[in-house]
Amino acid sequence: MIVPARQFGTLIGLLALGIVLWILTPHFMTVSNLLNVAEQTSINAIVAVGMTFVILSGGIDLSVGSIVALSGVVLGTLLQAGHSMATALPLALAVGLLCGLGNGALVSWGGLPPFIVTLGTMSIARGAALLFTEGRPVSGFDPSFRMLATGRAGFVPAPVIETTMVYAAAHFVLSRTTFGRYVYAIGGNEEATRLSGVSVRFHKTMVYGVSGLMSAVAAVILTARLNSAQPIAGMMYELDAIAATVIGGTSLMGGDGTLAGTLVGALIMGVLRNGLNLLGVSSFLQQIVIGAVIVVAVLIDTVLKRKNRT
Amino acid sequence: MTAAPPVLEMRGIRKAFPGVVALDGVDLTLAAGAVHMLLGENGAGKSTLMKILSGAYAKDAGDIRINGRAVEIRGPRDALALGIRVIYQELNLVPHLSVAENIFLGAAPVRWGGVVDWRALYDRTSHLLTDLGLALDPRALVSRLGLAQRQMVEIAKALTGSSAKGSADKPAAVLVMDEPTSSLTSREVTQLFALIERLAARGVAIVYITHRLDEVFRIGHSITVMRDGRVVATRPIQDVTVPELVRMMANRDLTDHFPKVRVERGAELLRVENVSRGPLSGITFSLHAGEVLGIAGLLGAGRTELARVVAGADRCGHGRLTVRGREVRFRDPADAIAHGIGLLPEDRKAQGLVPGLTVARNIALPHGRRLAWLGMLSRHCETTLANPIAADLRVKATATQTVRQLSGGNQQKVVLGKWLAGDVGIFIFDEPTRGVDVGAKVEIYQLMNRLTARGAGIIMISSELPELLGMSDRILVMYRGRLQAEIAATEATEERVLSAALGLAS
Numbered sequence: 001m002i003v004p005a006r007q008f009g010t011l012i013g014l015l016a017l018g019i020v021l022w023i024l025t026p027h028f029m030t031v032s033n034l035l036n037v038a039e040q041t042s043i044n045a046i047v048a049v050g051m052t053f054v055i056l057s058g059g060i061d062l063s064v065g066s067i068v069a070l071s072g073v074v075l076g077t078l079l080q081a082g083h084s085m086a087t088a089l090p091l092a093l094a095v096g097l098l099c100g101l102g103n104g105a106l107v108s109w110g111g112l113p114p115f116i117v118t119l120g121t122m123s124i125a126r127g128a129a130l131l132f133t134e135g136r137p138v139s140g141f142d143p144s145f146r147m148l149a150t151g152r153a154g155f156v157p158a159p160v161i162e163t164t165m166v167y168a169a170a171h172f173v174l175s176r177t178t179f180g181r182y183v184y185a186i187g188g189n190e191e192a193t194r195l196s197g198v199s200v201r202f203h204k205t206m207v208y209g210v211s212g213l214m215s216a217v218a219a220v221i222l223t224a225r226l227n228s229a230q231p232i233a234g235m236m237y238e239l240d241a242i243a244a245t246v247i248g249g250t251s252l253m254g255g256d257g258t259l260a261g262t263l264v265g266a267l268i269m270g271v272l273r274n275g276l277n278l279l280g281v282s283s284f285l286q287q288i289v290i291g292a293v294i295v296v297a298v299l300i301d302t303v304l305k306r307k308n309r310t
Numbered sequence: 311m312t313a314a315p316p317v318l319e320m321r322g323i324r325k326a327f328p329g330v331v332a333l334d335g336v337d338l339t340l341a342a343g344a345v346h347m348l349l350g351e352n353g354a355g356k357s358t359l360m361k362i363l364s365g366a367y368a369k370d371a372g373d374i375r376i377n378g379r380a381v382e383i384r385g386p387r388d389a390l391a392l393g394i395r396v397i398y399q400e401l402n403l404v405p406h407l408s409v410a411e412n413i414f415l416g417a418a419p420v421r422w423g424g425v426v427d428w429r430a431l432y433d434r435t436s437h438l439l440t441d442l443g444l445a446l447d448p449r450a451l452v453s454r455l456g457l458a459q460r461q462m463v464e465i466a467k468a469l470t471g472s473s474a475k476g477s478a479d480k481p482a483a484v485l486v487m488d489e490p491t492s493s494l495t496s497r498e499v500t501q502l503f504a505l506i507e508r509l510a511a512r513g514v515a516i517v518y519i520t521h522r523l524d525e526v527f528r529i530g531h532s533i534t535v536m537r538d539g540r541v542v543a544t545r546p547i548q549d550v551t552v553p554e555l556v557r558m559m560a561n562r563d564l565t566d567h568f569p570k571v572r573v574e575r576g577a578e579l580l581r582v583e584n585v586s587r588g589p590l591s592g593i594t595f596s597l598h599a600g601e602v603l604g605i606a607g608l609l610g611a612g613r614t615e616l617a618r619v620v621a622g623a624d625r626c627g628h629g630r631l632t633v634r635g636r637e638v639r640f641r642d643p644a645d646a647i648a649h650g651i652g653l654l655p656e657d658r659k660a661q662g663l664v665p666g667l668t669v670a671r672n673i674a675l676p677h678g679r680r681l682a683w684l685g686m687l688s689r690h691c692e693t694t695l696a697n698p699i700a701a702d703l704r705v706k707a708t709a710t711q712t713v714r715q716l717s718g719g720n721q722q723k724v725v726l727g728k729w730l731a732g733d734v735g736i737f738i739f740d741e742p743t744r745g746v747d748v749g750a751k752v753e754i755y756q757l758m759n760r761l762t763a764r765g766a767g768i769i770m771i772s773s774e775l776p777e778l779l780g781m782s783d784r785i786l787v788m789y790r791g792r793l794q795a796e797i798a799a800t801e802a803t804e805e806r807v808l809s810a811a812l813g814l815a816s
Contacts, residue, residue, distance in 0.1 A: 176686055176687055176689075177682070177685045177686050177687060178678035178679065178681075178682045178685050178686075178687060179685060181671065181674075181675070181678060181687065182678065184664070184666070184667060185664045185667065185671075185675055188664035188665060188666040188667060189660070189661075189663065189664045189665065191660060191661050192655075192660070192661050192662055192663055192664055192675075193664065193675065194623075194642070194643060195621070195623055195643050195653060195655060195661055195662070196643070196647075196675040196676040196728060197642075197643050197644040197646075197647035197648075197676045198644070198675065198676075198678065199642070199644060255664065255666045255667075256666050
């Protein structure tokens, strides 16, 4: 498989960042720290998978963080009420999927702008999560459930394995199914795709469904890791996911980008946070640095693209 | 005749675009107070000439003189400063502002501190409107006005020269109007003509672009006919007749070669009965196997709207579609494709292609469901499907190139290729050779021959008369949403087709 030059560039950025941190702090380049970074990145990386689908199709999804919270509290409440994982997990995933399909239906059939629809859902899902739990976290779960986040296969943490599986599946969908092809085609030229006989409305609805489902998957891992489901979980996740996607080279105009890029984008965000923590940079300053990195990454990308065009 | 120089003199204007010479030594002279009609088929070069005058395009060669003085027009600002005003078909008004605010947009009278002097604004506007003999309320919102009234506002705005901040601009000396009556009722047209006459009476030179011959004789003083980027004739209006005008617009050397192969007409593939939707009214025709049905008409005659209804891109309002003897109702293009109808849309970049995908993926796009197994695509299924088609069409592209990087002709072949892979038997080609180089044009004509030979039917919409005459078996002519005439290829001449397209009885 050919790796597009642009994703390659992002990868070089990640490696350069790693080398700089390696020089600045000896703790960075240790197996345990790198696994730690990978584990911490997993939640954002999974949410960003859904975001990549949506952005590739030419849309945006601001509701992912709230859907993480809502799916999480549904999961937590069910588990605490004594339901088995076999019941609770599918129901939690269904909640996320349905929220996403609702977004998609309003965008496709309602003809509303994705920004507005998902802004509304962001508030609705958050409110529902708070209402459902009366604002209180749901804590204390069976160790077998917590294994989803704390377990290890050899020395590899479970979330890293789960993230890998999600990426493998999503990559297959994007590159080897008609649905994946239509996601790119719709983002690239919606009218031409419609005139080619593709049901644009159906596939756009599914795109938001994927995003909702990915948020629910992230909610499962988050709940297991914190041993607690919180209605205020997932705040600002939409911004991290959008950042990972665009740092990874996906065009906000739609139709152009890869999941490999998004994974690298999410890792850059994770490595940066981790490195800044190791260096003892204040969390206030960290926000400034991360914001600057997002802007600079996209700026480089834009400049390179402009050069390639002419 | 005295020695007063003409208001505007354009001499030997030349303009080439990649692959086409749009203007080849055009002369145009305007006298003060004259209404000069500019005629010509689509693509004759009228709009290009006016865009050079208004500074939207730079000319390659030629001189422009205003009142006898040579000038250089480097951009729209220069044109405004010289007193040249253009009113385009699409109006440029802000609907939620008042008449007065629109007329003085960006140039409203202000008191110190930049506060708009509303009283002065309304006073000046009502003064201006009275002066022009227009009964409009300066405070009325433009969104509340009818089309004709909006047009009047646009004219008033153009005459004040306030469209840019240049209060130093000269008052309007030359006013260009591009088909100003295309969406007006006959009463509104009368109002507009009265205004044009008043303007001419006070010495404004007017260029009036139109396709309507009746208008030419109603308000024109003189006329220039253009064809293929040249001026065919410039005459005083009393020296021309209608048949003469049609002949001047149409007549050309039929040097273009069309490789038309006639095929015996087969069974009826498609019947369209009484279709009305938007501008379309009561369209009835049928398409047979082995036939190329040409559709002629001017811009806005409803040709593309008709194509979109037949291809399921827009829902059919009233009327009936029958495909191979069975009545159909299309909810979306997928339904039409399922019935074997493929559309080559008018605007290939906006409607035909996904620019960021490869040739193979574009060609395979309509065939996803057929190629896939449980929604999954095998690794090479798209290239297996598309490569023979691309090779057959001689698309020049590598496997990894996106269609964005291809030339117009190659892009058009890719759009064609999308419909060659399936069971499409009814092809709708909307301007199939627009923006395509000569070599690719001939290849597209040859492809049409191959399709009709294997029993397909083709509806070909085109603005190029030679192409319609050269490739069609029958020609339908549309005029203002209706079928004006049906002409068999053997009896078709450019003059007959053009007369019908201009709304004259055929």
